[in-house]
Amino acid sequence: MNMLNSTERFSNRVTDYVKYRPDYPSSLMAYLTECCRLRSNQIVADIGSGTGLLTQLFLKQGNPVYGVEPNANMRAAAEEFLQMHPHFQSVVGQAEATQLGPNSVDWIVAGQAFHWFNQQAAHQEFNRILKPDGWIALIWNSRLMSDPFQQAYEEFLLTHAPDYSVVSQRRPSAETLAEFFAPAKMQTATFAHQQVFDFEGLQGRLLSCSYAPTKEAENYGEMMEALRSLFNQYSHQNQLFFRYTTYVYYAQPKGARQN
Numbered sequence: 001m002n003m004l005n006s007t008e009r010f011s012n013r014v015t016d017y018v019k020y021r022p023d024y025p026s027s028l029m030a031y032l033t034e035c036c037r038l039r040s041n042q043i044v045a046d047i048g049s050g051t052g053l054l055t056q057l058f059l060k061q062g063n064p065v066y067g068v069e070p071n072a073n074m075r076a077a078a079e080e081f082l083q084m085h086p087h088f089q090s091v092v093g094q095a096e097a098t099q100l101g102p103n104s105v106d107w108i109v110a111g112q113a114f115h116w117f118n119q120q121a122a123h124q125e126f127n128r129i130l131k132p133d134g135w136i137a138l139i140w141n142s143r144l145m146s147d148p149f150q151q152a153y154e155e156f157l158l159t160h161a162p163d164y165s166v167v168s169q170r171r172p173s174a175e176t177l178a179e180f181f182a183p184a185k186m187q188t189a190t191f192a193h194q195q196v197f198d199f200e201g202l203q204g205r206l207l208s209c210s211y212a213p214t215k216e217a218e219n220y221g222e223m224m225e226a227l228r229s230l231f232n233q234y235s236h237q238n239q240l241f242f243r244y245t246t247y248v249y250y251a252q253p254k255g256a257r258q259n
Helices: 011-020 026-036 053-060 072-081 119-129 148-160 174-181 199-207 220-234 253-258
Strands: 044-047 065-068 088-091 105-111 130-143 187-197 240-251
Touching: 011 072, 011 199, 026 053, 026 130, 026 187, 026 240, 044 053, 044 119, 053 065, 053 105, 072 088, 105 119, 119 130, 119 174, 119 253, 130 148, 130 253, 148 220, 148 240, 174 240, 187 199, 199 220, 199 240
Parallel strands: 044 065, 044 105, 065 088, 105 130
Antiparallel strands: 130 240, 187 240
């Protein structure tokens, strides 16, 4: 596997990431508002904020958001994407050293990023910056593996993307996440989500992933032929539904210690 530093794995994929990665369902925000009393005046730290896909949801709610991102290219893309939002502040930092002040944020969120963190160091840093009644929410869009296309796409990745089998195993188990939140009791929620692609979109979605071979790779042409074949088989009227389940793992960790 190409062992790039995790903070640099997406540097050459920012354009595709911005255009083709999924956002997050609006029902997520409604859920956090109802179940966790999310309010528009609460300060949010989006850790590993990337190009700002999750940050955007909180900004639309009116929340001030620190986008903490170590990768310069991803951070620059977020700054351009979110430049019209006065409550957005871009921060050069990482999960283990956010550069934020102690007890300074009401929410810590991470979308598609927590599995890249040093969990022990991140736990200490999150505890430092989170207010006593603050919340942590860890969020992933996961491909819906009961979908026939996703089953075929999984086989495609295992065949044509050598890094995939290693990177795909990085996402922590529910048990590991529960340990991270302890002694607070972790809660979970799921939401249906999807993207609709033509072939160019499906190609961009593949190339946005850190494990996908680039154009310089010897097997790139063969991989694209196989992807075209998949698209032709599972698309209808030049549209392919790329389905996800959005998982949210959340808790109020300091509140648990006070009880």
